[in-house]
Amino acid sequence: MDCLFCKIIAGEIPSNKLYEDELCYAFYDIAPMAPVHFLVVPKQHFASAAEVNGENAAVIGHIYAVIAKLTKELGISSFRVVNNCGPDAGQTVFHIHFHVLAGKTLGGFA
Ligand code: 5GP
Numbered sequence: 104m105d106c107l108f109c110k111i112i113a114g115e116i117p118s119n120k121l122y123e124d125e126l127c128y129a130f131y132d133i134a135p136m137a138p139v140h141f142l143v144v145p146k147q148h149f150a151s152a153a154e155v156n157g158e159n160a161a162v163i164g165h166i167y168a169v170i171a172k173l174t175k176e177l178g179i180s181s182f183r184v185v186n187n188c189g190p191d192a193g194q195t196v197f198h199i200h201f202h203v204l205a206g207k208t209l210g211g212f213a
């Protein structure tokens with residue numbers, strides 16, 4: 104599978120890892136858009152939120168639980184979770200991932 108995030112999860116490409124368990128992997132974004140900017144990805148490869156189904160939906164809830172745990176540990180009370188789905192929404196890596204942004208006042212978006 105020629106997937107950047109699968110290679111990061113496998114350790115074939117280095118990353119600044121924040122957390123890992125049997126289901127997901129969290130690491131800091133290489134081009135941060137906020138003072139805190141990390142990504143959480145399922146270890147199972149699927150491309151985007153458009154591919155969530157009965158087989159893989161549980162990992163999304165797990166990822167939100169991990170985000171709640173990690174932000175607490177980092178002392179973050181306000182944060183934004185972003186999931187870009189599809190190229191017109193800004194998705195550039197087609198392994199589903201959740202951006203977690205914090206550490207400044209985040210402006211509105213549309
Ligand atoms: P997307 O635009 O698909 O929602 O988000 C992809 C994110 O992956 C971007 O924020 C980008 O900076 C990040 N990214 C791309 N390549 C790498 C990499 O090799 N390492 C890390 N840590 N982040 C990456």
Ligand code: ZN
Pocket residue numbers: 104106107108109110148149197198
């Ligand atoms: Zn992948």
